[in-house]
Amino acid sequence: MDVAKAIGTYEPVNMLVLPVDMNAARGLLTTASGENPDIHANYVARGTGVGGVNLVALANGFNDFWTRDTGCVFVKDATCERAVCG
DSSP states (O other), X not given: OHHHHHHHTTSEEEEEEOXXXXXXXXXXXXXXXXXXXXXXXXHHTSOTTSOEEEEEEOTTOOSSOOHHHHSOOOEEETTTTTEEEO
């Protein structure tokens, strides 16, 4: 949830959640983690209409969901001081 809040501070995030886990997800969204309380503080202090985390119930569960298909992938160039390549 800290990752979702960190991104959600600036950009809208849709987080897929199993219905059985929705209450737990809401609880994590509304409270600060012990490890990263500043992330929660920044998330709560974001401007009106900016970012946010939208919890989306996914009634049928997850079938074949890969981060590589839905997330960002970065490669570091070993010959250029480990710079991120696009």
